[in-house]
Amino acid sequence: MKVLSWSLALLLCSILLTYVRSQTSPQPDVGDLDGPDAGSENGEEEEYDYKRPEEPVDPCLTKECPKGMECETQEDYTAKCICQTSCPPAYNQRMRVCNNRNETVASLCEMERQNCMCKNKEPGCNGKGSARLKHYGACQYIAECTQDEKDEFPLRIRRWMTVTMFDLAGRGTLGQAGFALARGAIGSDTPWINPTLWKFCDLDVDEDGEINGEELEAITVPMMVIEHCITDFLKDCGGGGGISLAEWGECMGLEKDQVKNVCGDFQRERQAKEAARLAKEAAARGETDEEASPEEPSK
Numbered sequence: 001m002k003v004l005s006w007s008l009a010l011l012l013c014s015i016l017l018t019y020v021r022s023q024t025s026p027q028p029d030v031g032d033l034d035g036p037d038a039g040s041e042n043g044e045e046e047e048y049d050y051k052r053p054e055e056p057v058d059p060c061l062t063k064e065c066p067k068g069m070e071c072e073t074q075e076d077y078t079a080k081c082i083c084q085t086s087c088p089p090a091y092n093q094r095m096r097v098c099n100n101r102n103e104t105v106a107s108l109c110e111m112e113r114q115n116c117m118c119k120n121k122e123p124g125c126n127g128k129g130s131a132r133l134k135h136y137g138a139c140q141y142i143a144e145c146t147q148d149e150k151d152e153f154p155l156r157i158r159r160w161m162t163v164t165m166f167d168l169a170g171r172g173t174l175g176q177a178g179f180a181l182a183r184g185a186i187g188s189d190t191p192w193i194n195p196t197l198w199k200f201c202d203l204d205v206d207e208d209g210e211i212n213g214e215e216l217e218a219i220t221v222p223m224m225v226i227e228h229c230i231t232d233f234l235k236d237c238g239g240g241g242g243i244s245l246a247e248w249g250e251c252m253g254l255e256k257d258q259v260k261n262v263c264g265d266f267q268r269e270r271q272a273k274e275a276a277r278l279a280k281e282a283a284a285r286g287e288t289d290e291e292a293s294p295e296e297p298s299k
């Protein structure tokens, strides 16, 4: 009987001790049971998406810099355009260009790099200031244009514009608006009209209805060496200022009723292409369409 009493006393002590421990020990966090280590309800181990820290994207990948400049990634991971530190070696003499000071420069890149440094007043500037591109290749003597040559010039440039337009159409690089005009010119008694109107639209990049001096360089610079009259002729055509469509048509020998504004389709194509380019750049930067959408084309 005494043994039974001692056994009961020990059992009660054991129960009491267990109760005291359960009240003083830290309680498990119920939330922990739902954590990644607790397993799912069906007992299977769930995969947990342990994300790696995102590596910063080089901001220069989507940064466009003006001519003569290159992108440099800053310490705070922003992109900054700086003057090009160097240009590819001008291994070929055909890379040389002639500037408007009649100086032969190793390459167009080198001329634009110099322009940048002079504009920013950097030590690398040659001290002469910015220069413009006169023509490709080393500087050479350009004969003056005689009156006879000038009189014949519209015929020559119309022929060149026609051949160029048909060539681009054949290669599929003219765009829909240009292709439609080229197709309309084929078989015509006056096949040069559409190419002449097309070239006006092509040169009027800012779409203000006239061709200014800078826009004119897109045709004078590549043609000056092979067609020495082009600069004098087009200078006279605009009377020293921009060339309107009516002036362009008259200079090229078109009748007044042959001069029509066909630029609308070109402009819409150009704007759509530019919008697509901007959207692509914005997508590369991870921006939304709304953040990146350019202004609605007004034309």
Ligand SMILES: [Ca+2]
Residues within 6 Å of the ligand: 203, 204, 205, 206, 207, 208, 209, 210, 211, 212, 215
């Ligand atoms: Ca213009």
